[in-house]
Amino acid sequence: MYLADRFNRSTQRRLVLNTEKDFVKEITNMDKDFAQWYTDIVRKADLADYSPVKGFMVVKPYGFAIWENIQAYLDQKFKESGHKNLYFPLLIPEHLLNKEKEHVEGFAPEVAWVTHGGKKKLEERLCVRPTSETIICSMYSKWLKSYRDLPYLYNQWCSVVRWEKETRPFLRTSEFLWQEGHTLHATKEEALEETLRILEIYRECIENVLAIPVLSGLKSENEKFAGAEATYTVEAMMKDGKALQSGTSHHLGTHFTEAFNIEYLDKDGELKNPHHTSWGVSTRLIGALIMSHGDNRGLVLPPRVAPTQIVIIPVRPEKDGVIDEARKLYDEIKAAGFRVELDDDMSTSVGRKFNEYEMKGTPLRIEIGPKDIEKGSVFCARRDTHEKFSLARTEVVAKLQEVLDDIQQSIFNKALERREAKTFVANDYEKFQKDLAKEMGFYKAMWCGELDCELKIKEDCSATIRCFGEEKLGDKCLVCGKEAKHMVYLAKAY
Numbered sequence: 111m112y113l114a115d116r117f118n119r120s121t122q123r124r125l126v127l128n129t130e131k132d133f134v135k136e137i138t139n140m141d142k143d144f145a146q147w148y149t150d151i152v153r154k155a156d157l158a159d160y161s162p163v164k165g166f167m168v169v170k171p172y173g174f175a176i177w178e179n180i181q182a183y184l185d186q187k188f189k190e191s192g193h194k195n196l197y198f199p200l201l202i203p204e205h206l207l208n209k210e211k212e213h214v215e216g217f218a219p220e221v222a223w224v225t226h227g228g229k230k231k232l233e234e235r236l237c238v239r240p241t242s243e244t245i246i247c248s249m250y251s252k253w254l255k256s257y258r259d260l261p262y263l264y265n266q267w268c269s270v271v272r273w274e275k276e277t278r279p280f281l282r283t284s285e286f287l288w289q290e291g292h293t294l295h296a297t298k299e300e301a302l303e304e305t306l307r308i309l310e311i312y313r314e315c316i317e318n319v320l321a322i323p324v325l326s327g328l329k330s331e332n333e334k335f336a337g338a339e340a341t342y343t344v345e346a347m348m349k350d351g352k353a354l355q356s357g358t359s360h361h362l363g364t365h366f367t368e369a370f371n372i373e374y375l376d377k378d379g380e381l382k383n384p385h386h387t388s389w390g391v392s393t394r395l396i397g398a399l400i401m402s403h404g405d406n407r408g409l410v411l412p413p414r415v416a417p418t419q420i421v422i423i424p425v426r427p428e429k430d431g432v433i434d435e436a437r438k439l440y441d442e443i444k445a446a447g448f449r450v451e452l453d454d455d456m457s458t459s460v461g462r463k464f465n466e467y468e469m470k471g472t473p474l475r476i477e478i479g480p481k482d483i484e485k486g487s488v489f490c491a492r493r494d495t496h497e498k499f500s501l502a503r504t505e506v507v508a509k510l511q512e513v514l515d516d517i518q519q520s521i522f523n524k525a526l527e528r529r530e531a532k533t534f535v536a537n538d539y540e541k542f543q544k545d546l547a548k549e550m551g552f553y554k555a556m557w558c559g560e561l562d563c564e565l566k567i568k569e570d571c572s573a574t575i576r577c578f579g580e581e582k583l584g585d586k587c588l589v590c591g592k593e594a595k596h597m598v599y600l601a602k603a604y
C-alpha cells in the first residue's frame with residue numbers, strides 16, 4: 111500500500127537484526143511460556159509493578175494512560191445514554207452486606223475487613239467494598255419516593271477489593287480499578303433493556319476501540335453474579351486460546367430492592383419495588399489487550415486506545431535541520447489532533463528507541479533523517495505488521511488517519527481470524543476432552559441445562575460455560591446425551 115520509495119535497505123535490515131537480538135534477551139518467547147511472556151510485557155512495557163502489599167499492584171503511568179483512554183470512551187457512552195456519575199464510600203457496614211443472602215455467600219470468602227478505627231475496636235466490622243450493591247441500595251431506599259424519580263441511572267468509577275490467593279497484574283489482583291453502574295427501573299422490561307444496552311456498549315468499546323472480538327451472551331445459573339437474576343457477559347479469546355471474561359451486565363430483578371426495602375409510589379397509588387441492574391468493566395481489559403495483540407517484541411496497541419499513536423524518531427539528529435524538521439512535523443501532527451510524541455533525546459541510540467516503542471506497542475513510528483528531508487518524504491513503520499513504507503512529506507498529516515484506521519482494522523481482523531481458527535464444535539464428550547487437552551479454544555456444544563453436567567465438565571477438564579450461543583448444533587447434551595436446551599461456549603478461562 112503506502113510503498114513509495116523504500117530507503118537504504120541494508121541499514122534497515124541491520125536495525126531489525128539488532129532489534130531481534132535485544133529482544134531475545136528481554137522477554138520470554140510467548141510460544142515457550144505464555145504466562146512468563148505476559149509478566150515480562152507488563153514489566154518491560156512499564157505498565158504496572160508489584161507493590162509492598164502482596165496481591166496489590168501499582169499501575170504505572172503508561173498503564174494508567176491506557177486505562178484513562180478506556181475510561182474516557184466508556185464514560186462518554188454512559189453519559190450519552192443518560193447515566194450520571196456519583197461516588198459511594200469505600201467501607202460497608204457488615205449488617206448491610208448480610209442483607210442479600212446469595213450475595214453475601216458469594217463474596218464472603220474474599221472480603222477484607224476493617225476492625226479498628228485508630229486504636230479503638232469498632233462495634234461493627236466494616237468491609238472494604240468487593241462491589242457496592244449493598245451500600246448503594248441502602249441509600250437508594252432513602253432517596254427513592256415516586257415513579258417520577260425513575261429511572262435511576264448512576265455509575266461510579268472506583269476501586270474494589272477482593273482478597274485473592276493467586277494474583278496476576280491486571281487479570282486478578284486483590285484491588286482493581288473499575289466502574290460499577292447501578293440503575294433502578296419501574297419495570298422488568300426496562301431493566302432488561304438497560305442490561306442489554308450496557309452489554310452492547312461494552313461489546314462496541316471492546317471490539318471497536320480495543321480491537322478485540324467478543325462473544326456476548328447469557329451466563330449459566332452457576333456462573334452468574336451472586337444475587338443476580340441473569341448475568342450477561344462479553345467473553346474474549348486470548349492468544350493462548352483461553353477465555354477472558356471482559357465485562358458483565360447483571361439483571362438483578364428485585365432481589366436487592368426487596369431486601370433493602372427500596373420502594374416507590376407508582377401511578378396507581380401502590381408501593382412497588384423497582385427493578386435493578388448493575389454492570390462493570392475493570393482494568394482487566396488491559397490484560398485483555400496484552401494477551402490479544404502482543405507479540406514477541408512486546409505490546410501491540412490499537413491506535414484508538416494507544417496513549418501515543420505515533421512516535422517521531424529523528425534519524426541522525428546531529429545533522430543540520432533534522433531536529434527542526436522533526437519538530438515541525440510533530441507540531442503539524444499534534445495540531446491535527448493525533449496523540450503524537452517526538453523522541454529527540456540525543457543520548458539514546460535510534461536502535462534502542464525503536465526497541466522501546468515496539469515494546470510499548472506504539473502503532474506507528476515515523477523516522478525522519480537527512481535523506482528523507484532531501485527526498486521530501488518520511489519513513490514509516492507499522493507496529494502490528496512491521497510493514498515499512500514512505501510517505502511524501504506534504505501528505506503525511508492527510509494520510510495518517512487512513513493509516514491508523516487500517517492498523518486498527520487489521521489488528522481486529524487478525525484477532526478475529528485467530529478466534530475463528532480456535533473455535534471448534536464438540537459433540538463427543540471423550541473426544542472433546544482430548545481435543546481440549548491438546549488445543550485450548552472455544553468449544554461450541556449443546557447442553558441439557560443441568561448443573562451436574564456443567565460441574566462434570568469443570569471437574570474433568572477445568573472448562574466452564576463462558577456464555578450461551580444461538581446456534582443449534584444438535585439435540586443432545588454433550589455430557590449426558592439427554593435432550594439439549596442450550597448451545598454453549600466452553601473454554602478454559604482466566
Ligand SMILES: [Zn+2]
Pocket residue numbers: 557558559560563587588589590591592
Ligand atoms: Zn446433560
